[in-house]
Each structure stands twice: as C-alpha cells, then as structure tokens.
Amino acid sequence: MDVSCFKAYDLRGRVPEQLNPELAERIGRAYVELTNARKVVVGYDIRLSSPEIAAALSAGLMAAGANVYDIGLCGTEQVYFATSHYSMDGGIMVTASHNPKDHNGMKLVGHQSRPISSDNGLNAIRDRVSLPFEDARVPGRRERLAVEGDYIHHLLGYIDGSTIKPLRVVVNAGNGGAGPVIDSLARWLPFEFVRLHHVPNGHFPNGVPNPLLEENRAVTAEAVIREGADMGIAWDGDYDRCFFFDEKGRFIEGYYIVGLLAEQFLRKVGRGKIIHDPRLTWNTQDMVRAAGGIPIESKTGHAFIKQRMREEDALYGGEMSAHHYFRDFAYCDSGMIPWLLVAERLCQTGQPLSSLIDARIEAYPASGEINRSVDDPARLLAKIEEIYGQDALSVSHVDGLSVEFERWRFNLRMSNTEPLVRLNVESRGDIALMKEKTAELLDAMVRLNPS
Known part of the structure; x- marks a missing residue:
C-alpha cells in the first residue's frame, strides 16, 4: 500500500493516488489500535474530497470500536478545541491546508489535543495500515457534535469586550473555512467586515488559499486601501494560520506579530513565559522582557513548540510562519485568536497598526525567510x-x-x-x-x- 502521504507531522498527498477512502478507513482502524482511543472527534475542511475521506476514516474508527464525534465542516483548530474541551481521547482533522486542490490529508491528535507526529505514533500508524485488521466485537457509533457555540464563546474570552470599539476590517477567507466563523463572531463584535472570497468553495475559484505567496496578497492589500480599513486579515484553507495587513495595505511579516501578541498577553497578566522559534529572535525577546515576561527558545515546528509550552506552562508561543499557540487553547495553534488580540490592541490604544509595527521593524530589521x-x-x-x-x-x-x-x-x-x-x-x-x-x-x- 502506498503510504507516501505520511509526513513528519501529518498526512498530505494527492487524491486518489496517495490518499483515498480505502487508506483513510485503514488509518482509522490503525489509529484506534495504536492509541486505544474510544472517543474520537472527526472534522473536515472544504476540499471536495474531504466528506468522502472523513466518512471512510469514521467507518474505520467505528469498526475498530471507537465512537466518532462528527463535527462536520470546520477548521483544524475546532478539532483541537473539541478534543480538549469535551475531554475526548483524540481527534482527526481531514485537511490539506494550503496544498493544491487535488490533494488532501489529515492532522492527528491524542488526548488533550497532544499532537501525533512521526516520533510519537504517526510512523507506527503508517507501518500498521498495510497489515490485516479484525473488527472489534462491539463496533463504535457515530453522533454529531455541535461545537460552534462553545468555540465562539471561548474565542471571545481572549478579549476584554468593554474595550472593543468599532473597526473596519477586511477579511479574506480564500474560499476556505474561515468565513462562517467570521459570520458567527460578527454577531458579537461591533466591527464592519469587508468580506473577500468569503464563501467556502472546494473548487478554489480564486486559487488555493496560501497568503504566504506574494501573488496571493494583492487582493487583500488593495481592499484595505480601497475600503479605508483599519487592518486586513487573510487565512489559509483550514485557518490555523492568519496573516495581517496594516491600514496602508502593507503585509506584515509574522515575526513582528509574534512580539505584538506576546506583549498583548503580558499586558493582561503581568508575567509569564513566551515560547518563540530560533529563526528570528531579538525583537521577540526584547518585547517580552520589556513587558515582564520570560522568552524561551524552542526548535521550529508545532510538535516541538507545543511540547515546550507544556513543559514551561507558557502563556503563548509563536512562529514567524504565522502559527500562534495558546496555553488556554490546549497549547494548540489558532488562526482566530491572534486577530482578535490585535483588534483588541487597536481598540485599546487608538493607534493604527502601522505605528505598532514600524518601531519594531526599525529596531530589528529582518530579511524574511x-x-x-x-x-x-x-x-x-x-x-x-x-x-x-x-x-x-x-x-x-x-x-x-x-x-x-x-x-x-x-x-x-x-x-x-x-x-x-x-x-x-x-x-x-x-x-x-x-x-x-x-x-x-x-x-x-x-x-x-x-x-
């Protein structure tokens, strides 16, 4: 069996050559056998192949004796949230993030949304899928699990609602999954959202959502200027990363967002540990220390950052690649919490986003990767x-x-x-x-x- 879709941290591959319903079903069986999970959250992104692959995955989980809690169309962070918040044994998100539209994949977590990577179980699952399986004596069942209400409530808990003022915000979901979450948050926030490529569409009529590609940034930047917005935000397909544009339409390197988010957290709590990656460090270290925090360097990569955060009980961890991790979000990454915190900062200070970033770029100019x-x-x-x-x-x-x-x-x-x-x-x-x-x-x- 072709298992080339197994990577260091997750699964990614072309459908159906590298990932298909047959393999997905066997992954579900192997996951249960090797983790002994009995309650597993399953969600999927907007790709056209995702419902079928998620259904096959769920069939394998149930055949192996696990109960499946289906949260349906969602972002990766909602699987993380549901697994932790509802004390499940594990969770699997069917997604290929920003990969080409004919690809799909999976992100796997265990209890407390701890990542399952090549060094702690993913390779074992890869090696197991090619061998025979037997059905469990008692198959599992599948039930729908509604998470949106608790998830939105949790997101709003990161900001002080009394300080929130009207803002004009350009949001570009890239026809990925972020749009419905923005619509839910809009009911609670006094923001005027200018929506771009907002409707989920697995055909990706405007290209695969990957704001790291320079050619994908212009539409957001131009809209910010045209609409006179306070900032712009763009997401990748499964919205576990978000990317920022200031009120001038300038794309902001993720490095400077890490320092800004660390400072905003420390302003709230006074002290705490902040994890950062080693690629660019001086700005983050400077801002964390000035705000009374302790900066701690970790190897790049979500599994390493999350593990180090648990070890240090860190408030927040950030990578310049636009992955942002939060202690109260099961130490997992979210693409929604960061922009809420930045919006809160704009409301509290009355300063434009450019002024918060310009001084940091001047103090620590960087090449970018x-x-x-x-x-x-x-x-x-x-x-x-x-x-x-x-x-x-x-x-x-x-x-x-x-x-x-x-x-x-x-x-x-x-x-x-x-x-x-x-x-x-x-x-x-x-x-x-x-x-x-x-x-x-x-x-x-x-x-x-x-x-």
Whole structure:
C-alpha cells in the first residue's frame, strides 16, 4: 500500500493516488489500535474530497470500536478545541491546508489535543495500515457534535469586550473555512467586515488559499486601501494560520506579530513565559522582557513548540510562519485568536497598526525567510559555521545553525522535506547592515554549493 502521504507531522498527498477512502478507513482502524482511543472527534475542511475521506476514516474508527464525534465542516483548530474541551481521547482533522486542490490529508491528535507526529505514533500508524485488521466485537457509533457555540464563546474570552470599539476590517477567507466563523463572531463584535472570497468553495475559484505567496496578497492589500480599513486579515484553507495587513495595505511579516501578541498577553497578566522559534529572535525577546515576561527558545515546528509550552506552562508561543499557540487553547495553534488580540490592541490604544509595527521593524530589521536549493544542505551548514562561527559571540544548534554577533545574527536551517536551506538575517537597528550581510551569506551559499 502506498503510504507516501505520511509526513513528519501529518498526512498530505494527492487524491486518489496517495490518499483515498480505502487508506483513510485503514488509518482509522490503525489509529484506534495504536492509541486505544474510544472517543474520537472527526472534522473536515472544504476540499471536495474531504466528506468522502472523513466518512471512510469514521467507518474505520467505528469498526475498530471507537465512537466518532462528527463535527462536520470546520477548521483544524475546532478539532483541537473539541478534543480538549469535551475531554475526548483524540481527534482527526481531514485537511490539506494550503496544498493544491487535488490533494488532501489529515492532522492527528491524542488526548488533550497532544499532537501525533512521526516520533510519537504517526510512523507506527503508517507501518500498521498495510497489515490485516479484525473488527472489534462491539463496533463504535457515530453522533454529531455541535461545537460552534462553545468555540465562539471561548474565542471571545481572549478579549476584554468593554474595550472593543468599532473597526473596519477586511477579511479574506480564500474560499476556505474561515468565513462562517467570521459570520458567527460578527454577531458579537461591533466591527464592519469587508468580506473577500468569503464563501467556502472546494473548487478554489480564486486559487488555493496560501497568503504566504506574494501573488496571493494583492487582493487583500488593495481592499484595505480601497475600503479605508483599519487592518486586513487573510487565512489559509483550514485557518490555523492568519496573516495581517496594516491600514496602508502593507503585509506584515509574522515575526513582528509574534512580539505584538506576546506583549498583548503580558499586558493582561503581568508575567509569564513566551515560547518563540530560533529563526528570528531579538525583537521577540526584547518585547517580552520589556513587558515582564520570560522568552524561551524552542526548535521550529508545532510538535516541538507545543511540547515546550507544556513543559514551561507558557502563556503563548509563536512562529514567524504565522502559527500562534495558546496555553488556554490546549497549547494548540489558532488562526482566530491572534486577530482578535490585535483588534483588541487597536481598540485599546487608538493607534493604527502601522505605528505598532514600524518601531519594531526599525529596531530589528529582518530579511524574511529566503529559500535556496542546494545539493548537500548538511555540508553547506558545516561550511558556513566554519566561516562565521570563529568570530561570533555565540553559535547555537537549537534548530539548524544560529550565529550571533554584536550587531547582527542569522539562522540557517535545512528543510525537513526538500533539498532546501532557509536563511533569516536580522540586525540591531541597521537595515543597511542586515541587507549587506544577507547578500554576503547568499553569495557564500552559491560559492559553497558544489553544483
């Protein structure tokens, strides 16, 4: 059986060649056998193949003896929420996020919405699906579980309603699943929403929702300017990531949003621990310390961030890739909580979003993540460390190679899935230095790549 859809953190593959109802049914059986789950939440995204794959998955779960709690069309974070909030044994979301429309996949969690990845069960499920199964003596049953009311109530609990004032907000769901959630929140918030690509549509008539692609940003940016909005927000298909545009239509790098959200949390509670990834760090560390918090570095990736947050009992964790994690959301990522917190900050301060971000960009200008294909990523990292490590103040291997100097630093890491390296460079208040060092490193990477 083709199991190439199993990746490091989830399942992704083309339908039906790599993922199909037959495999989905066997994944359900293997999941129950290996986790011993008896109550499992199942949800699915707006892709055309999702209902059929979710139905087959549910059939496998029930054949193995688990009861399925079907929450229907939803976002990944609603599976996380339902699994934790209703004390289920596990949850599975059928989604391929921002992958092409002929793909699908799954994200699996266990009790308390703890992620199931390749190092703690996903590989075992992969290895089990090709072997024979027997039906449980007593099959499980399926029932619908309505979660929207509790989920919306939980989201609204992150903001102080007494401080919320009218705002004009452009929202671009990309024809993914975010639209209905915005409509539900709109009943409780005095915001005027300008809706773009709002209706869920698995045909993706406006392209697959992936706001990280520059070509997908213009429609949101132009709408913000045209409508005189206070900010714009765009989501990926399963809306576990959200992306921000200020009132000028400028796309804001996720790095600066991490610092802003950390500060907003700490303003509410006074003290606490904040987890961040190692790619770009100085702005986050500065803002967290200034707000009375403790910044803690973790390896990039949702499984690592979530585990470290549990270990530290951290309030919030953020990655520059627009994944934001919250302690009171079962340490899971949400694409709805971040924009509510940013909107709250705008209401409380009366400042435009650009003014909250400009000072941070000026203090810590960053290159943004730059990807390059190389023949031997490990060899390249070793060579770069050999060149730059000798005169550095510090060298770290928390995730790839982080090298720090007095006025600038960089992180260079290998992709988990492709022969790529990813470079991030930042400086202390010196954009010219940041650009100079970025160009210098890119030249070195070309020179050191044997091809």
